[in-house]
Amino acid sequence: MNKTAVSENERWLLSYYRASEINGALFFGRVARTVRGPLLVDVTHHFTDEANHANYWTQCLHEMDLTPVPQNRAYQDQYLEAVGMPANVMEVMAITQVFEKRVIGQYGRHQRYAGTHPLARATIQKIMLDERWHVKYVRDALADMADRYGPELIDTTLARFTTADDEVYAKTLEEYGQRLEFLGETTEHYHGTETEHP
Amino acid sequence: MHATFAVVAERISITSGVAVDRLRPETTLKELALDSFLLVEMAVDLQEEFDAIFTQEDLHRVVTVGDLVELLNTSQAADVRARSAAGRG
Numbered sequence: 087m088n089k090t091a092v093s094e095n096e097r098w099l100l101s102y103y104r105a106s107e108i109n110g111a112l113f114f115g116r117v118a119r120t121v122r123g124p125l126l127v128d129v130t131h132h133f134t135d136e137a138n139h140a141n142y143w144t145q146c147l148h149e150m151d152l153t154p155v156p157q158n159r160a161y162q163d164q165y166l167e168a169v170g171m172p173a174n175v176m177e178v179m180a181i182t183q184v185f186e187k188r189v190i191g192q193y194g195r196h197q198r199y200a201g202t203h204p205l206a207r208a209t210i211q212k213i214m215l216d217e218r219w220h221v222k223y224v225r226d227a228l229a230d231m232a233d234r235y236g237p238e239l240i241d242t243t244l245a246r247f248t249t250a251d252d253e254v255y256a257k258t259l260e261e262y263g264q265r266l267e268f269l270g271e272t273t274e275h276y277h278g279t280e281t282e283h284p
Numbered sequence: 285m286h287a288t289f290a291v292v293a294e295r296i297s298i299t300s301g302v303a304v305d306r307l308r309p310e311t312t313l314k315e316l317a318l319d320s321f322l323l324v325e326m327a328v329d330l331q332e333e334f335d336a337i338f339t340q341e342d343l344h345r346v347v348t349v350g351d352l353v354e355l356l357n358t359s360q361a362a363d364v365r366a367r368s369a370a371g372r373g
Contacts, residue, residue, distance in 0.1 A: 113321060119325060119329075120329035121328060170340050171323060171324050171340075171343075172340075173338045173342065174328065174331055174337055175331070175332070178324070178328070234337070
């Protein structure tokens with residue numbers, strides 16, 4: 087057990103991360119079952135990363151002598167409601183690209199917050215190594231898909247998902263703003279001075 | 285690659301676990317009670333198998349397995365690229 091104090095809001099946020107990673111694993115597990123070609127290896131790796139991250143957060147909470155706060159919905163649920171389910175592999179990769187950048191931005195903010203619990207910080211550092219690889223392999227995969235889908239369609243799709251992501255993130259801040267205030271995360275901050283757009 | 289009902293039904297059965305003899309061209313996707321993730325899985329599998337490209341609009345129009353077979357035959361990747369390049373896709 088680690089005796090360093092954890093605020094209720096940080097406990098909630100770590101639980102939210104855990105739920106999102108579980109959802110990511112479930113989603114990529116499905117994709118890994120059907121995708122063909124070179125992507126099969128990377129997508130299967132991605133699936134295991136998401137499951138590992140859920141495990142890291144569970145372990146982190148356990149070492150803090152805490153249990154996860156039950157979560158009804160993960161970020162991905164709101165996301166897919168906003169943009170619709172991806173219709174093809176390119177859309178899966180485009181959604182992933184936008185989402186992973188958002189994740190890196192969020193974990194980065196949490197990491198920089200001075201009051202972050204040491205165990206949470208160590209967990210984020212471990213996860214960030216994988217997240218950077220996710221962004222890289224997805225970017226490469228989208229570049230490789232230009233011949234099949236056409237670069238215009240890929241650009242249009244990325245732009246559509248980025249707009250949706252902005253809306254979902256703003257809505258998330260409105261819904262859970264109080265939970266995130268300890269990171270200095272507010273709707274005003276997002277709309278006003280946000281410069282680190284993922 | 286031309287998609288026939290028999291081959292598509294076989295693929296759907298493998299992905300969804302629904303027995304192939306339960307599938308008819310008029311069977312609706314709703315009857316198969318697939319969750320959203322499973323629908324994505326099935327759509328990706330069929331596109332990979334038949335070198336097709338679906339859009340969200342395409343999928344919204346699909347009601348039955350027969351519709352899906354027809355979509356696979358009208359959404360071949362080469363045709364979609366050509367339409368997209370011509371600004372009509």
